[in-house]
Amino acid sequence: MAELSVPVAFDPANLSLDSSVPGLALFDGTHEALIDALNVSIGRFAAAEPAHRIGVPQVISRALLERLGYVESFPQLLGTVFTYEGDDRQWREIVPALRRGESWTQRHELADAVLLPAVCYHLYPQLAGAELTAPAVFDLTGQCYRHERTAEPGRLRAFRMRELIRIDAPDATMAWRDGWTERARDWLGSLGLTASIVPASDPFFGSAERLMGSMQRAEQLKWELVVEVADGLSQAVVSCNYHKNHFSEEFGFRMSGAEAHTSCTAFGLERIALAVLHRHGPDRRNWPAELAVAAAPVPGTDGRP
Template sequence: MADFPTRTADAPLAGGLTLETGVPGLVAYGSTFESLIDGLRHSIGRLAADDAPTRFGVPPVISRALLERLGYVETFPQLLGVVHTYEGDDRQWRELVPALRRGESWTHRHEVSDVVLLPAACYHLYPHLAETEFAEPAVFDLTGHCYRHERTAEVGRMRSFRMRELVRIDAPASVLDWRDGWIERAAGWLGSLGLPVTIEPASDPFFGSAGRLMSTMQRSEQLKWEVAVEVADGLDQAVVSCNCHKNHFSAEFGFRLGGGEAHTSCVAFGLERIALAILHRHGPDPRSWPAELRPDPGPTREEPIPDANVSRT
Protein backbone atom coordinates (compact mmCIF):
# COMPACT_ATOMS: atom_id res chain seq x y z
CA MET A 1 0.00 0.00 0.00
CA ALA A 2 2.44 2.65 -1.19
CA ASP A 3 -0.10 5.22 -2.35
CA PHE A 4 -2.68 6.89 -0.10
CA PRO A 5 -5.83 8.79 -1.10
CA THR A 6 -5.41 12.47 -1.87
CA ARG A 7 -7.86 15.33 -2.24
CA THR A 8 -10.48 15.10 -4.98
CA ALA A 9 -13.60 17.13 -5.75
CA ASP A 10 -15.92 14.51 -4.27
CA ALA A 11 -13.63 13.37 -1.43
CA PRO A 12 -12.07 16.33 0.40
CA LEU A 13 -9.98 14.00 2.54
CA ALA A 14 -10.52 10.50 1.25
CA GLY A 15 -10.20 7.82 3.91
CA GLY A 16 -9.09 10.31 6.53
CA LEU A 17 -5.45 9.67 5.61
CA THR A 18 -3.47 12.28 3.70
CA LEU A 19 -3.92 15.56 1.88
CA GLU A 20 -1.32 16.68 -0.65
CA THR A 21 -0.26 20.33 -0.33
CA GLY A 22 1.37 20.79 -3.74
CA VAL A 23 4.80 21.11 -2.08
CA PRO A 24 7.09 18.05 -2.32
CA GLY A 25 7.69 16.48 1.08
CA LEU A 26 4.90 18.47 2.76
CA VAL A 27 1.77 16.50 3.62
CA ALA A 28 -1.32 17.17 5.75
CA TYR A 29 -3.02 14.34 7.63
CA GLY A 30 -6.63 13.40 8.27
CA SER A 31 -8.41 11.93 11.24
CA THR A 32 -7.55 8.27 10.60
CA PHE A 33 -3.86 9.03 10.22
CA GLU A 34 -3.88 11.25 13.33
CA SER A 35 -5.55 8.54 15.39
CA LEU A 36 -2.70 6.23 14.38
CA ILE A 37 -0.15 8.89 15.42
CA ASP A 38 -1.93 9.14 18.78
CA GLY A 39 -1.72 5.37 19.20
CA LEU A 40 1.99 5.43 18.43
CA ARG A 41 2.59 8.20 20.96
CA HIS A 42 0.85 6.25 23.71
CA SER A 43 2.66 3.04 22.77
CA ILE A 44 6.08 4.74 22.80
CA GLY A 45 5.20 6.31 26.14
CA ARG A 46 4.52 2.88 27.62
CA LEU A 47 7.73 1.58 26.07
CA ALA A 48 9.73 4.37 27.74
CA ALA A 49 7.96 4.23 31.11
CA ASP A 50 10.81 2.40 32.87
CA ASP A 51 13.13 5.32 32.10
CA ALA A 52 10.76 7.68 33.99
CA PRO A 53 11.67 10.55 31.68
CA THR A 54 10.94 14.24 32.21
CA ARG A 55 8.67 15.25 29.32
CA PHE A 56 8.79 18.41 27.21
CA GLY A 57 6.91 19.68 24.19
CA VAL A 58 9.19 21.88 22.11
CA PRO A 59 8.40 24.61 19.53
CA PRO A 60 9.00 24.07 15.79
CA VAL A 61 11.62 26.84 15.62
CA ILE A 62 14.88 27.28 17.49
CA SER A 63 17.54 29.91 18.07
CA ARG A 64 19.75 30.36 15.00
CA ALA A 65 22.64 31.33 17.28
CA LEU A 66 22.27 28.05 19.17
CA LEU A 67 22.52 25.92 16.02
CA GLU A 68 25.51 28.00 14.90
CA ARG A 69 27.14 27.33 18.28
CA LEU A 70 26.46 23.59 18.06
CA GLY A 71 27.95 23.32 14.56
CA TYR A 72 24.72 22.31 12.84
CA VAL A 73 24.80 25.24 10.43
CA GLU A 74 28.35 24.35 9.39
CA THR A 75 27.78 20.60 9.00
CA PHE A 76 24.19 20.42 7.66
CA PRO A 77 23.57 23.62 5.66
CA GLN A 78 21.75 21.60 2.97
CA LEU A 79 19.04 20.54 5.44
CA LEU A 80 18.54 23.79 7.33
CA GLY A 81 15.37 25.83 6.92
CA VAL A 82 16.03 29.49 7.70
CA VAL A 83 13.26 31.91 8.72
CA HIS A 84 13.34 35.29 6.97
CA THR A 85 11.18 38.27 8.00
CA TYR A 86 10.24 41.58 6.43
CA GLU A 87 12.24 44.46 7.93
CA GLY A 88 10.96 47.41 5.89
CA ASP A 89 8.21 49.96 6.61
CA ASP A 90 4.74 50.47 5.11
CA ARG A 91 5.95 52.73 2.30
CA GLN A 92 8.67 50.32 1.21
CA TRP A 93 6.19 47.44 1.25
CA ARG A 94 3.75 49.35 -0.95
CA GLU A 95 6.58 49.68 -3.46
CA LEU A 96 7.06 45.89 -3.45
CA VAL A 97 3.39 44.90 -3.73
CA PRO A 98 3.20 45.47 -7.53
CA ALA A 99 6.14 43.10 -7.97
CA LEU A 100 4.34 40.52 -5.81
CA ARG A 101 1.20 40.82 -7.95
CA ARG A 102 3.26 40.39 -11.13
CA GLY A 103 4.79 37.20 -9.76
CA GLU A 104 8.20 38.83 -9.35
CA SER A 105 10.54 38.79 -6.36
CA TRP A 106 9.14 40.58 -3.30
CA THR A 107 11.81 39.57 -0.75
CA HIS A 108 14.33 42.40 -1.25
CA ARG A 109 13.81 43.75 2.27
CA HIS A 110 13.62 40.42 4.04
CA GLU A 111 16.43 39.51 6.39
CA VAL A 112 17.46 36.36 8.23
CA SER A 113 15.67 36.25 11.58
CA ASP A 114 16.99 35.04 14.92
CA VAL A 115 15.25 31.65 14.56
CA VAL A 116 15.48 28.71 12.16
CA LEU A 117 13.24 25.68 11.72
CA LEU A 118 13.88 22.93 14.24
CA PRO A 119 15.89 20.01 12.74
CA ALA A 120 15.75 17.71 15.80
CA ALA A 121 13.75 17.87 19.01
CA CYS A 122 16.71 17.41 21.37
CA TYR A 123 18.47 20.66 20.43
CA HIS A 124 16.06 22.62 22.61
CA LEU A 125 17.16 20.67 25.68
CA TYR A 126 20.89 21.22 26.04
CA PRO A 127 21.02 24.97 26.84
CA HIS A 128 18.66 24.32 29.76
CA LEU A 129 21.19 21.87 31.22
CA ALA A 130 24.04 24.39 31.21
CA GLU A 131 26.31 24.10 34.27
CA THR A 132 24.00 21.52 35.87
CA GLU A 133 25.60 19.04 38.23
CA PHE A 134 23.54 15.85 37.99
CA ALA A 135 23.59 13.62 41.06
CA GLU A 136 22.26 10.69 39.05
CA PRO A 137 21.52 9.80 35.44
CA ALA A 138 18.57 11.59 33.86
CA VAL A 139 16.30 10.93 30.88
CA PHE A 140 14.29 13.54 28.98
CA ASP A 141 11.40 12.91 26.58
CA LEU A 142 10.88 15.57 23.90
CA THR A 143 8.28 15.82 21.14
CA GLY A 144 8.16 18.43 18.39
CA HIS A 145 7.57 19.26 14.74
CA CYS A 146 10.88 19.18 12.86
CA TYR A 147 12.00 20.34 9.42
CA ARG A 148 14.77 19.22 7.09
CA HIS A 149 15.08 20.48 3.54
CA GLU A 150 15.08 17.09 1.86
CA ARG A 151 15.89 17.09 -1.86
CA THR A 152 13.73 14.06 -2.70
CA ALA A 153 10.13 13.29 -1.87
CA GLU A 154 9.58 9.52 -2.10
CA VAL A 155 7.17 7.95 0.39
CA GLY A 156 8.34 8.78 3.91
CA ARG A 157 10.89 11.41 2.81
CA MET A 158 9.24 14.43 4.41
CA ARG A 159 10.46 17.95 4.99
CA SER A 160 8.10 18.47 7.92
CA PHE A 161 7.63 15.63 10.39
CA ARG A 162 7.06 14.85 14.06
CA MET A 163 9.83 13.46 16.23
CA ARG A 164 9.61 11.77 19.63
CA GLU A 165 13.07 11.77 21.17
CA LEU A 166 14.52 10.40 24.41
CA VAL A 167 17.84 11.77 25.67
CA ARG A 168 19.89 10.25 28.49
CA ILE A 169 22.60 11.95 30.52
CA ASP A 170 24.89 9.37 32.12
CA ALA A 171 28.47 8.20 32.57
CA PRO A 172 30.32 7.32 29.31
CA ALA A 173 30.01 3.52 29.55
CA SER A 174 26.49 3.52 30.95
CA VAL A 175 25.10 5.91 28.36
CA LEU A 176 26.37 3.61 25.61
CA ASP A 177 24.73 0.61 27.28
CA TRP A 178 21.46 2.55 27.41
CA ARG A 179 21.73 3.37 23.70
CA ASP A 180 22.45 -0.27 22.82
CA GLY A 181 19.54 -1.43 24.96
CA TRP A 182 17.21 0.90 23.09
CA ILE A 183 18.31 -0.49 19.72
CA GLU A 184 16.98 -3.88 20.78
CA ARG A 185 13.96 -2.43 22.59
CA ALA A 186 12.88 -0.36 19.58
CA ALA A 187 13.40 -3.28 17.19
CA GLY A 188 11.39 -5.58 19.45
CA TRP A 189 8.58 -3.03 19.70
CA LEU A 190 8.37 -2.61 15.93
CA GLY A 191 8.43 -6.38 15.55
CA SER A 192 5.51 -6.65 17.97
CA LEU A 193 3.58 -4.34 15.62
CA GLY A 194 4.12 -6.81 12.78
CA LEU A 195 6.94 -4.90 11.09
CA PRO A 196 10.04 -6.88 10.02
CA VAL A 197 13.05 -4.72 10.84
CA THR A 198 16.66 -4.28 9.85
CA ILE A 199 19.27 -2.81 12.21
CA GLU A 200 22.30 -1.22 10.64
CA PRO A 201 25.09 1.23 11.50
CA ALA A 202 24.61 4.62 9.88
CA SER A 203 25.99 8.14 9.64
CA ASP A 204 24.45 11.57 9.43
CA PRO A 205 24.48 13.40 6.07
CA PHE A 206 27.38 15.71 6.95
CA PHE A 207 28.10 18.27 4.23
CA GLY A 208 31.22 18.68 2.09
CA SER A 209 34.65 17.04 2.16
CA ALA A 210 35.04 17.50 5.91
CA GLY A 211 31.60 15.95 6.28
CA ARG A 212 32.72 12.78 4.53
CA LEU A 213 35.48 12.40 7.10
CA MET A 214 33.00 12.93 9.94
CA SER A 215 30.66 10.32 8.44
CA THR A 216 33.52 7.84 8.22
CA MET A 217 34.47 8.44 11.86
CA GLN A 218 30.85 8.15 12.99
CA ARG A 219 30.50 4.79 11.26
CA SER A 220 33.85 3.46 12.42
CA GLU A 221 32.99 4.23 16.06
CA GLN A 222 29.43 2.94 15.57
CA LEU A 223 27.98 6.05 17.17
CA LYS A 224 24.76 5.90 15.12
CA TRP A 225 22.46 2.95 14.49
CA GLU A 226 19.18 2.97 12.60
CA VAL A 227 16.19 0.64 12.71
CA ALA A 228 14.56 0.44 9.28
CA VAL A 229 11.21 -0.96 8.12
CA GLU A 230 9.34 -1.10 4.82
CA VAL A 231 7.18 1.99 4.27
CA ALA A 232 6.19 1.15 0.67
CA ASP A 233 6.72 -1.75 -1.71
CA GLY A 234 10.47 -2.32 -1.95
CA LEU A 235 11.29 0.86 0.02
CA ASP A 236 12.85 0.57 3.47
CA GLN A 237 13.50 3.67 5.53
CA ALA A 238 14.92 4.34 8.98
CA VAL A 239 12.14 4.97 11.49
CA VAL A 240 14.21 4.92 14.69
CA SER A 241 17.69 6.36 15.19
CA CYS A 242 19.83 5.47 18.23
CA ASN A 243 22.85 7.71 18.73
CA CYS A 244 25.73 8.30 21.11
CA HIS A 245 26.96 11.92 21.23
CA LYS A 246 29.82 11.23 23.66
CA ASN A 247 30.66 14.56 25.37
CA HIS A 248 29.71 16.82 22.43
CA PHE A 249 26.88 18.56 24.29
CA SER A 250 28.12 18.23 27.87
CA ALA A 251 31.46 19.85 27.03
CA GLU A 252 29.72 22.71 25.21
CA PHE A 253 27.25 23.44 28.01
CA GLY A 254 29.25 22.36 31.04
CA PHE A 255 26.86 19.85 32.60
CA ARG A 256 28.37 17.02 34.64
CA LEU A 257 27.37 13.86 36.48
CA GLY A 258 28.41 13.13 40.05
CA GLY A 259 31.45 15.37 39.76
CA GLY A 260 32.69 13.59 36.63
CA GLU A 261 32.20 13.78 32.90
CA ALA A 262 28.71 13.31 31.49
CA HIS A 263 27.94 11.87 28.06
CA THR A 264 24.62 11.82 26.20
CA SER A 265 22.77 9.36 24.00
CA CYS A 266 19.42 9.62 22.29
CA VAL A 267 16.78 7.51 20.58
CA ALA A 268 14.53 9.28 18.06
CA PHE A 269 11.25 8.00 16.58
CA GLY A 270 9.95 9.35 13.27
CA LEU A 271 6.21 9.19 13.92
CA GLU A 272 4.93 9.69 10.36
CA ARG A 273 7.29 7.10 8.93
CA ILE A 274 6.24 4.51 11.50
CA ALA A 275 2.60 5.31 10.73
CA LEU A 276 3.24 4.83 7.00
CA ALA A 277 4.85 1.47 7.72
CA ILE A 278 1.83 0.39 9.79
CA LEU A 279 -0.55 1.43 7.00
CA HIS A 280 1.60 -0.31 4.39
CA ARG A 281 1.68 -3.52 6.42
CA HIS A 282 -1.84 -3.60 7.88
CA GLY A 283 -3.95 -1.32 5.68
CA PRO A 284 -6.02 1.81 6.40
CA ASP A 285 -8.80 0.15 8.42
CA PRO A 286 -8.05 0.72 12.15
CA ARG A 287 -9.66 -2.63 12.92
CA SER A 288 -6.73 -4.31 11.15
CA TRP A 289 -4.04 -2.43 13.12
CA PRO A 290 -2.23 -3.93 16.11
CA ALA A 291 -4.56 -3.71 19.11
CA GLU A 292 -2.52 -1.17 21.04
CA LEU A 293 -2.63 1.31 18.14
CA ARG A 294 -6.37 1.26 17.53
CA PRO A 295 -8.45 4.28 18.53
CA ASP A 296 -10.04 2.11 21.25
CA PRO A 297 -7.14 -0.21 22.20
CA GLY A 298 -9.01 -2.10 24.92
CA PRO A 299 -7.16 -3.60 27.91
CA THR A 300 -3.46 -2.87 28.22
CA ARG A 301 -1.35 -5.73 26.93
CA GLU A 302 0.62 -7.50 29.64
CA GLU A 303 2.65 -9.97 27.64
CA PRO A 304 6.34 -9.12 27.01
CA ILE A 305 7.38 -7.74 23.66
CA PRO A 306 8.34 -10.71 21.46
CA ASP A 307 11.62 -11.02 19.66
CA ALA A 308 11.60 -9.00 16.44
CA ASN A 309 12.20 -10.38 12.98
CA VAL A 310 15.62 -8.71 12.88
CA SER A 311 18.51 -8.81 10.49
CA ARG A 312 21.78 -7.01 11.15
CA THR A 313 24.11 -5.70 8.48
Protein backbone atom coordinates in the same frame (compact mmCIF):
# COMPACT_ATOMS: atom_id res chain seq x y z
CA MET B 1 -28.57 34.06 -21.44
CA ALA B 2 -25.95 33.82 -18.74
CA GLU B 3 -25.06 30.29 -17.69
CA LEU B 4 -25.88 29.50 -14.08
CA SER B 5 -23.00 28.24 -11.94
CA VAL B 6 -23.74 25.30 -9.69
CA PRO B 7 -21.62 25.19 -6.51
CA VAL B 8 -19.70 21.98 -5.93
CA ALA B 9 -20.94 20.10 -2.89
CA PHE B 10 -18.42 20.22 -0.05
CA ASP B 11 -17.59 16.89 1.57
CA PRO B 12 -15.13 17.35 4.47
CA ALA B 13 -14.53 13.58 4.56
CA ASN B 14 -13.29 13.57 0.96
CA LEU B 15 -10.66 16.30 0.80
CA SER B 16 -7.70 15.92 -1.55
CA LEU B 17 -5.18 16.74 1.23
CA ASP B 18 -2.56 17.87 -1.26
CA SER B 19 -0.16 20.60 -0.08
CA SER B 20 1.14 21.11 -3.67
CA VAL B 21 4.72 21.19 -2.28
CA PRO B 22 6.88 18.03 -2.52
CA GLY B 23 7.74 16.66 0.90
CA LEU B 24 4.88 18.46 2.67
CA ALA B 25 1.88 16.29 3.47
CA LEU B 26 -1.54 16.77 5.00
CA PHE B 27 -2.91 13.76 6.85
CA ASP B 28 -6.42 12.41 7.26
CA GLY B 29 -8.12 11.23 10.43
CA THR B 30 -6.90 7.65 10.06
CA HIS B 31 -3.28 8.78 9.95
CA GLU B 32 -3.76 11.13 12.91
CA ALA B 33 -5.40 8.36 14.95
CA LEU B 34 -2.42 6.17 14.16
CA ILE B 35 0.03 8.89 15.26
CA ASP B 36 -1.87 9.23 18.54
CA ALA B 37 -1.77 5.45 19.06
CA LEU B 38 1.95 5.32 18.29
CA ASN B 39 2.64 8.05 20.83
CA VAL B 40 0.72 6.23 23.54
CA SER B 41 2.42 2.95 22.64
CA ILE B 42 5.90 4.53 22.85
CA GLY B 43 4.91 5.97 26.22
CA ARG B 44 3.92 2.50 27.40
CA PHE B 45 7.16 0.99 26.20
CA ALA B 46 9.21 3.69 27.96
CA ALA B 47 7.09 3.82 31.13
CA ALA B 48 9.47 1.65 33.17
CA GLU B 49 12.04 4.44 32.98
CA PRO B 50 10.69 7.72 34.44
CA ALA B 51 11.34 10.64 32.11
CA HIS B 52 10.84 14.39 32.12
CA ARG B 53 8.35 15.15 29.32
CA ILE B 54 8.94 18.31 27.28
CA GLY B 55 7.14 19.74 24.26
CA VAL B 56 9.26 21.97 22.05
CA PRO B 57 8.50 24.65 19.43
CA GLN B 58 9.14 24.07 15.74
CA VAL B 59 11.75 26.82 15.53
CA ILE B 60 15.03 27.19 17.38
CA SER B 61 17.75 29.78 17.93
CA ARG B 62 19.90 30.24 14.84
CA ALA B 63 22.84 31.18 17.06
CA LEU B 64 22.48 27.88 18.92
CA LEU B 65 22.67 25.78 15.74
CA GLU B 66 25.64 27.85 14.59
CA ARG B 67 27.33 27.15 17.93
CA LEU B 68 26.65 23.42 17.71
CA GLY B 69 28.07 23.17 14.19
CA TYR B 70 24.80 22.17 12.56
CA VAL B 71 24.83 25.08 10.12
CA GLU B 72 28.36 24.21 9.01
CA SER B 73 27.73 20.45 8.73
CA PHE B 74 24.18 20.33 7.32
CA PRO B 75 23.45 23.52 5.34
CA GLN B 76 21.61 21.46 2.70
CA LEU B 77 18.98 20.40 5.26
CA LEU B 78 18.52 23.59 7.24
CA GLY B 79 15.35 25.61 6.78
CA THR B 80 15.96 29.29 7.46
CA VAL B 81 13.44 32.00 8.33
CA PHE B 82 13.45 35.47 6.76
CA THR B 83 11.29 38.38 7.89
CA TYR B 84 10.44 41.74 6.35
CA GLU B 85 12.45 44.55 7.96
CA GLY B 86 11.37 47.53 5.86
CA ASP B 87 8.75 50.18 6.67
CA ASP B 88 5.23 50.72 5.35
CA ARG B 89 6.30 53.06 2.54
CA GLN B 90 8.93 50.65 1.28
CA TRP B 91 6.42 47.82 1.30
CA ARG B 92 3.98 49.80 -0.81
CA GLU B 93 6.74 50.12 -3.40
CA ILE B 94 7.24 46.34 -3.43
CA VAL B 95 3.57 45.31 -3.62
CA PRO B 96 3.19 45.98 -7.39
CA ALA B 97 6.00 43.50 -8.07
CA LEU B 98 4.23 40.95 -5.84
CA ARG B 99 1.01 41.38 -7.81
CA ARG B 100 2.90 40.88 -11.08
CA GLY B 101 4.34 37.59 -9.77
CA GLU B 102 7.82 39.05 -9.45
CA SER B 103 10.23 38.94 -6.51
CA TRP B 104 8.89 40.55 -3.33
CA THR B 105 11.67 39.54 -0.90
CA GLN B 106 13.60 42.79 -0.99
CA ARG B 107 14.30 44.03 2.54
CA HIS B 108 13.80 40.58 4.03
CA GLU B 109 16.54 39.61 6.45
CA LEU B 110 17.59 36.38 8.15
CA ALA B 111 15.71 35.97 11.44
CA ASP B 112 17.15 34.96 14.80
CA ALA B 113 15.22 31.65 14.61
CA VAL B 114 15.48 28.78 12.11
CA LEU B 115 13.32 25.70 11.60
CA LEU B 116 13.99 22.89 14.06
CA PRO B 117 15.91 19.91 12.55
CA ALA B 118 15.81 17.66 15.67
CA VAL B 119 13.91 18.06 18.93
CA CYS B 120 16.86 17.31 21.25
CA TYR B 121 18.67 20.54 20.34
CA HIS B 122 16.23 22.46 22.53
CA LEU B 123 17.25 20.46 25.62
CA TYR B 124 20.99 20.92 26.00
CA PRO B 125 21.09 24.70 26.61
CA GLN B 126 18.63 24.16 29.49
CA LEU B 127 21.31 22.04 31.21
CA ALA B 128 24.10 24.60 30.93
CA GLY B 129 26.32 24.43 34.01
CA ALA B 130 24.11 21.84 35.73
CA GLU B 131 25.53 19.33 38.17
CA LEU B 132 23.41 16.17 37.92
CA THR B 133 23.43 13.91 40.97
CA ALA B 134 21.68 11.01 39.23
CA PRO B 135 21.07 9.84 35.66
CA ALA B 136 18.29 11.71 33.88
CA VAL B 137 16.00 10.82 30.97
CA PHE B 138 14.06 13.37 28.95
CA ASP B 139 11.16 12.67 26.59
CA LEU B 140 10.76 15.36 23.91
CA THR B 141 8.20 15.73 21.14
CA GLY B 142 8.00 18.30 18.38
CA GLN B 143 7.61 19.18 14.71
CA CYS B 144 10.85 19.11 12.71
CA TYR B 145 11.91 20.35 9.29
CA ARG B 146 14.69 19.17 6.98
CA HIS B 147 14.92 20.41 3.42
CA GLU B 148 14.81 17.07 1.63
CA ARG B 149 15.17 17.30 -2.14
CA THR B 150 13.22 14.21 -3.12
CA ALA B 151 9.57 13.20 -3.26
CA GLU B 152 10.39 9.65 -2.13
CA PRO B 153 7.63 8.32 0.18
CA GLY B 154 8.51 8.85 3.81
CA ARG B 155 11.22 11.42 3.11
CA LEU B 156 9.19 14.39 4.31
CA ARG B 157 10.42 17.91 4.88
CA ALA B 158 8.08 18.46 7.84
CA PHE B 159 7.56 15.57 10.26
CA ARG B 160 6.96 14.78 13.91
CA MET B 161 9.72 13.38 16.09
CA ARG B 162 9.64 11.85 19.55
CA GLU B 163 13.01 11.55 21.21
CA LEU B 164 14.26 10.01 24.43
CA ILE B 165 17.56 11.44 25.74
CA ARG B 166 19.67 9.89 28.51
CA ILE B 167 22.35 11.71 30.52
CA ASP B 168 24.65 9.47 32.52
CA ALA B 169 28.23 8.28 32.99
CA PRO B 170 29.99 7.24 29.73
CA ASP B 171 29.67 3.43 29.97
CA ALA B 172 26.11 3.57 31.27
CA THR B 173 25.04 5.98 28.53
CA MET B 174 26.37 3.76 25.76
CA ALA B 175 24.76 0.69 27.38
CA TRP B 176 21.45 2.58 27.49
CA ARG B 177 21.77 3.35 23.77
CA ASP B 178 22.49 -0.29 22.96
CA GLY B 179 19.62 -1.47 25.15
CA TRP B 180 17.20 0.90 23.46
CA THR B 181 18.34 -0.29 20.04
CA GLU B 182 17.07 -3.75 20.95
CA ARG B 183 13.97 -2.45 22.72
CA ALA B 184 13.05 -0.34 19.71
CA ARG B 185 13.38 -3.39 17.45
CA ASP B 186 11.10 -5.34 19.81
CA TRP B 187 8.62 -2.48 19.81
CA LEU B 188 8.56 -2.33 16.01
CA GLY B 189 8.06 -6.10 16.04
CA SER B 190 4.97 -5.61 18.23
CA LEU B 191 3.61 -3.47 15.39
CA GLY B 192 4.17 -6.31 12.92
CA LEU B 193 7.22 -4.62 11.39
CA THR B 194 10.48 -6.46 10.71
CA ALA B 195 13.38 -4.11 11.44
CA SER B 196 17.02 -4.40 10.45
CA ILE B 197 19.62 -2.71 12.66
CA VAL B 198 22.29 -1.05 10.54
CA PRO B 199 25.25 1.23 11.33
CA ALA B 200 24.68 4.68 9.93
CA SER B 201 26.10 8.17 9.71
CA ASP B 202 24.50 11.57 9.32
CA PRO B 203 24.51 13.29 5.88
CA PHE B 204 27.42 15.65 6.60
CA PHE B 205 28.03 18.23 3.89
CA GLY B 206 31.19 19.31 2.11
CA SER B 207 34.60 18.60 3.61
CA ALA B 208 33.07 17.28 6.84
CA GLU B 209 31.37 14.38 5.07
CA ARG B 210 34.38 12.09 4.66
CA LEU B 211 35.94 12.68 8.08
CA MET B 212 32.82 12.89 10.27
CA GLY B 213 30.88 10.18 8.46
CA SER B 214 33.80 7.75 8.60
CA MET B 215 34.37 8.43 12.30
CA GLN B 216 30.68 8.02 13.12
CA ARG B 217 30.59 4.63 11.37
CA ALA B 218 33.96 3.45 12.72
CA GLU B 219 33.01 4.21 16.33
CA GLN B 220 29.46 2.86 15.81
CA LEU B 221 27.96 6.03 17.25
CA LYS B 222 24.69 5.74 15.33
CA TRP B 223 22.40 2.79 14.66
CA GLU B 224 19.29 2.97 12.53
CA LEU B 225 16.30 0.64 12.50
CA VAL B 226 15.14 0.18 8.93
CA VAL B 227 11.74 -1.17 7.86
CA GLU B 228 9.76 -1.34 4.64
CA VAL B 229 7.57 1.73 4.16
CA ALA B 230 6.43 1.01 0.59
CA ASP B 231 6.83 -1.79 -1.94
CA GLY B 232 10.56 -2.25 -2.46
CA LEU B 233 11.43 0.80 -0.34
CA SER B 234 12.93 0.60 3.15
CA GLN B 235 13.83 3.59 5.31
CA ALA B 236 15.12 4.30 8.79
CA VAL B 237 12.24 4.90 11.21
CA VAL B 238 14.19 4.93 14.49
CA SER B 239 17.75 6.04 15.20
CA CYS B 240 19.78 5.32 18.34
CA ASN B 241 22.73 7.64 18.85
CA TYR B 242 25.64 7.93 21.27
CA HIS B 243 26.89 11.53 21.43
CA LYS B 244 29.78 10.90 23.87
CA ASN B 245 30.56 14.24 25.60
CA HIS B 246 29.75 16.45 22.60
CA PHE B 247 26.88 18.31 24.29
CA SER B 248 28.02 18.11 27.92
CA GLU B 249 31.38 19.65 27.02
CA GLU B 250 29.74 22.44 25.03
CA PHE B 251 27.26 23.37 27.78
CA GLY B 252 29.27 22.41 30.85
CA PHE B 253 26.91 19.97 32.57
CA ARG B 254 28.35 17.11 34.63
CA MET B 255 27.30 13.93 36.40
CA SER B 256 28.21 13.72 40.11
CA GLY B 257 31.37 15.73 39.58
CA ALA B 258 32.52 13.67 36.61
CA GLU B 259 32.10 13.88 32.85
CA ALA B 260 28.55 13.35 31.58
CA HIS B 261 27.71 11.71 28.27
CA THR B 262 24.43 11.68 26.34
CA SER B 263 22.56 9.24 24.10
CA CYS B 264 19.21 9.45 22.35
CA THR B 265 16.59 7.28 20.69
CA ALA B 266 14.58 9.14 18.06
CA PHE B 267 11.27 7.93 16.60
CA GLY B 268 10.18 9.32 13.21
CA LEU B 269 6.42 9.14 13.76
CA GLU B 270 5.33 9.83 10.17
CA ARG B 271 7.59 7.12 8.76
CA ILE B 272 6.49 4.59 11.38
CA ALA B 273 2.87 5.37 10.56
CA LEU B 274 3.63 4.94 6.86
CA ALA B 275 5.20 1.54 7.57
CA VAL B 276 2.23 0.41 9.65
CA LEU B 277 -0.24 1.48 6.96
CA HIS B 278 1.85 -0.25 4.31
CA ARG B 279 1.91 -3.45 6.36
CA HIS B 280 -1.64 -3.50 7.72
CA GLY B 281 -3.69 -1.06 5.66
CA PRO B 282 -5.95 1.80 6.79
CA ASP B 283 -8.66 -0.37 8.40
CA ARG B 284 -8.07 0.02 12.12
CA ARG B 285 -9.51 -3.43 12.77
CA ASN B 286 -6.43 -4.88 11.04
CA TRP B 287 -3.92 -2.93 13.10
CA PRO B 288 -1.85 -4.90 15.63
CA ALA B 289 -3.11 -5.36 19.18
CA GLU B 290 -0.39 -3.07 20.55
CA LEU B 291 -2.06 -0.13 18.81
CA ALA B 292 -5.56 -1.25 19.75
CA VAL B 293 -4.74 -1.14 23.47
CA ALA B 294 -2.63 1.99 23.21
CA ALA B 295 -5.53 4.24 24.22
CA ALA B 296 -5.72 2.69 27.70
CA PRO B 297 -4.04 4.82 30.42
CA VAL B 298 -0.61 3.80 31.65
CA PRO B 299 -0.90 2.81 35.35
CA GLY B 300 0.33 5.56 37.62
CA THR B 301 0.10 8.30 35.01
CA ASP B 302 -2.54 10.71 33.81
CA GLY B 303 -2.91 8.66 30.63
CA ARG B 304 -1.41 11.24 28.32
CA PRO B 305 1.30 10.10 25.87
